[in-house]
Amino acid sequence: MSKMNREAFLLASTQGKWQIISFAMKEIASAETAFSMRRRLNPHHSKKDVQDETRAFRIQQYQKWCNIKDLYAEARDEMANVFENKDYENCRNILERIFTQELDDELRKTLSE
Numbered sequence: 001m002s003k004m005n006r007e008a009f010l011l012a013s014t015q016g017k018w019q020i021i022s023f024a025m026k027e028i029a030s031a032e033t034a035f036s037m038r039r040r041l042n043p044h045h046s047k048k049d050v051q052d053e054t055r056a057f058r059i060q061q062y063q064k065w066c067n068i069k070d071l072y073a074e075a076r077d078e079m080a081n082v083f084e085n086k087d088y089e090n091c092r093n094i095l096e097r098i099f100t101q102e103l104d105d106e107l108r109k110t111l112s113e
Contacts, residue, residue, distance in 0.1 A: 009071050014078050017071075018088040021079075024068050025091050028061060069098060 009020055035057050039050070072079060072095045082088040 006071065010074065014075075014081055015083055017075055017079055018082065018085070018091070021068060021072060021095075022087050022091050024064065025094070028064055028068075031057075031061065065098075069095065073099075 009017060012020065039054075045053070079092065082092055
């Protein structure tokens with residue numbers, strides 16, 4: 001999300017923020033499905049091409065997830081309200097699992113040092 005979009009996100013209502021996050025997460029899932037189908041329907045690509053394409057796709061997906069995570073982190077307290085919407089609740093649960101996992105990983109790293 002560009003700086004202008006980030007600013008628009010921060011200015012959006014809480015429900016607007018959830019709509020943006022939910023849409024972005026659905027886009028990522030749809031892209032994953034399309035990528036998997038493309039891989040199955042185009043098996044003639046060389047192993048190197050498949051690796052390069054997969055790597056580029058994963059980098060792009062990772063960047064999108066980082067963006068979503070950063071936006072959510074900035075408005076996390078506000079976004080505790082999911083308006084009893086199951087889609088928003090599912091998004092929040094996924095994001096909270098990511099935060100918990102990252103925190104656990106950092107704690108393990110610190111303790112092992």
